[in-house]
Amino acid sequence: MSDYVIGLTGGIGSGKTTVTNIFSKMGIDIIDADIIARDVVQKGRLTLGLISEHFGDHFILPNGELNRALLRQQIFSNNDDKSWLNNLLHPLIREEITLQASSSKSPYCIIVAPLLIENGLTSLVNRVLVIDVNESTQLSRTTARDSNSEQQVQAIINSQVSRQVRQAHADDILLNDSCSIEDLTQSVSQLHRQYLLFSARVNKQ
Structure with missing residues (x-):
């Protein structure tokens, strides 16, 4: 550690x-917060379902992955949506960053x-x-x-x-x-x- x-x-x-x-x-050892942020909304994660429920099914691509470009556009133009997304993702990102730091050699x-x-x-x-x-x-x-x-x-x-x-x-x-x-x-x-x-x-x- x-x-x-x-x-x-x-x-x-x-x-x-x-x-x-x-x-x-x-x-x-490098711990990349951007990579972690992408990982926590991967296909199959609970967070992706919550994002779909909040923003709508059209924020999910036909292959089941997040439409990142559309989501980025949405939160840049809406502070309430940005806050909601941050409240969902930031604790998960922080937890994974802490875990990776504690595992560093x-x-x-x-x-x-x-x-x-x-x-x-x-x-x-x-x-x-x-x-x-x-x-x-x-x-x-x-x-x-x-x-x-x-x-x-x-x-x-x-x-x-x-x-x-x-x-x-x-x-x-x-x-x-x-x-x-x-x-x-x-x-x-x-x-x-x-x-x-x-x-x-x-x-x-």
Whole structure:
């Protein structure tokens, strides 16, 4: 079990996946909140039936899977529905994150969650690492990667906490506006050495 947990977050297009992949190559267990969020609404899960009851059968695809695009559109335009869905899914996601963290075998583990701060997951971690970029970088990266319009990406950015709020919650900030993969790897290596020291101190207590 990892007694030391890092919470990694950042806005859309900040490079969270690239950074977590580097940590993973260094032997660190990664707990991905987005993957867990997809798993808890898989075909056959009770949660999928509850979503169908609340929103309607048309939110389920003919193959029995969740129509994620339609659900995403619904909760972006309706705060009450967003709150209902969050109240259903967040306890399940939190429970699975806790379970995976307790099962981790690496010296420390990382919970990567775009909404780490918004969803109160900071209470599960010892330290918060923010992957930080400016808004223009978020827009350019995400429109190129996902073929979304700037308006769509801006709506996602606006739905997340501001850059300033993330920085205020951060114990560590990794600037990733124009880093080469070599520079990024070097920065992650420095953080890795620091986290190994922190985890060793906790384990001695």
